[in-house]
Amino acid sequence: VAITPEGKRAVSISYEKTLKLWDLETGMELATLTGHSGEVNAVAITPDGKRAVSASDDTTLKLWDLETGMELATLTGHSDDV
Template identity: 75%
Template sequence: MELATLTGHSDDVNAVAITPDGKRAVSASSDETLKLWDLETGTELTTFTGRSKTVRAVAITPDGKRAVSASSDETLKLWDLQTGRELTTLRGHSAWVNAVAITPDGKRAVSAS
């Protein structure tokens, strides 16, 4: 049974991550954005911009305060979920970054390209 449909992206949604408390979700899209959603109300809370290509993956830190996105622009970006600000850009890949995971202590991200 479908509980809700979250609409707001203008292109394909490629990945979704849920905060540890189960109250919010972050979606990654080919429209070059991430969106933060309130899962209790279905409301879009924030749109994260600053990507220059498709956002392929997203992971949320264990404390639920930050997210890391992976993109076709060969980078990872760290975002503050409370303020919507980009905190840093991580470079090192020479092709699309297709996946990202965060270690259980929240101190490192592992990416695949």
């Protein structure tokens, strides 16, 4: 789990190949981010709180827009789990 810098949202990761964006004030799920084909192992949020980077068993990193829930980029180059 990673918390946005302002402390109002969280991003959780899962072995079900997804990330979830949460509103910490209401406890409501805001979005499910899909795109990885393997288990998601790690997540980090940018200092401005607008983007997240996830790492997966599918050997990729993905860059996400936390405002829209859209995948912005897939970073490749690893030959094993990230």
